[in-house]
Amino acid sequence: MNERLINILLESFPKIFLQGILITIPLTLVSFALALVIAMICAMIQVANVKWLKPFVRFYIWIVRGTPLLVQLYLIYFGLPDLGIVLPALPCAVMVFALNEGAYCAETMRAAIESVPQGQLEAGYCVGMSYMQIMRRIVLPQAFRTAFPPLSNSLISMVKDTSLAANITVMEMFMQAQRIAGRTYEHLALYAETALIYLIFCTVFTKLQRMGEKKLNTLSGGSSIRA
Amino acid sequence: MLEVKGLKKTFDNNEVLKGVDLRLGKGDVLAVLGPSGSGKTTMLRCLNFLERADEGALTFLGAEHDMPSMKPKQIAEYRRHTAFVFQSFNLFLNKTAIQNVTEGLTVARRMPKAEARERAERALIEVGLEGKFDSRPNELSGGQQQRVAIARAIAADPDVIFFDEPTSALDPELIGGVLDVIRSLAEEGRTMIVVTHEISFARNAASRVMFMDGGRVLADESAHEFFEEQKLPRIQAFLNKIEREI
Ligand SMILES: Nc1ncnc2c1ncn2[C@@H]1O[C@H](COP(=O)(O)OP(=O)(O)OP(=O)(O)O)[C@@H](O)[C@H]1O
């Protein structure tokens, strides 16, 4: 390795990493938090069988899961201005990522809630609790334990998927790397470096997931509790 | 105390309850016997509205209700006066033994935490689980889980407790302990309906025995009449068969 290349790598690393800390990670966390809210609402509507809302939820999930994320980004960012709706790139990215991930997480949560034995609900009724009380205190905590690993998976995927936001001019990690690569022509080195930084972030999230699972296990007294 | 008239329930073309009448006085312990599929579980579930009856009139604490049209609020109120013990325990899996008992007190009945805790401890001690307050369901044997479920049922001091085959899911060596607990509740004067296949329990602990077959009540009489002076050949055959199995 020559000195120039080493200098480029040393100089670009903090720049790309900083963009990760400033944009990629906040973009991921905010979008994912919103996705969880959307997912929770959609899952509850389906599980509680809210008649007039359920078709809308199914429709939304159908659309989102049946179309590519990149196309969704383009549609909102480049498409909506044709209707006179112009959104800045970052909010646009947050919205698309949240709506996209929300649909997937809704299915994860629905499956997790449905995996809680029916007897839990019946026992709750029999001690006099209301449906919402049983959901909040009995069913959802158990469902959350089941949903935690797949949801963590989704979060880790999202860290990487946010690189697509570069396509709609969001100055996140990957966009930063592209710029430096374009300027220096060191594509291999820079994209390898970028991959490494993504790997670092994802490794941290994976570690957090492990810790979270341990914590949940001690809280709920074992992972595979079933009646 | 609790009276039901003309209880009917059909599951898609299968009429499971064909007009069941039932009358329970304070302190009555009614054992419900009958062959598999005769509708015992369905009757009990209708009595606590886990299944919605198609027809039936329920009189409880002096008020009469039409079972198919009872409102969720009325059902919730009624349920706070009753308790249900399931064949498969159905303990809240994310709660400890004592939390299983306090949950219905603090959440559904808005009892202060300290009072609920005290009651829960008393109930758990009564069923013989003093050392297990903070155990999770998955750390308890089937017999212990069922005793937590019984503690959960008695803690709120319900007017009537429904048991659906409380010992059927238990290993043979654990059955005796749970039956002893239920028997002691009977002796305390609690009002209970116990669906069971344990003939000796029905004989010793029940004040009355009801026999169901094909969705109908064939007999509803004192335990003595039922076991010692049984005239119906259908029931005699049933009792003989069970005694031969034992
Ligand atoms: N949810 C349901 N949907 C359809 N059919 C049902 C349902 N629950 C019960 N049945 C039917 O009702 C009939 C009576 O069932 P039930 O469980 O009440 O009998 P049981 O007397 O409790 O029997 P066992 O002694 O085996 O517990 C059976 O034919 C059963 O198949």
Ligand SMILES: [Mg+2]
């Ligand atoms: Mg049954």
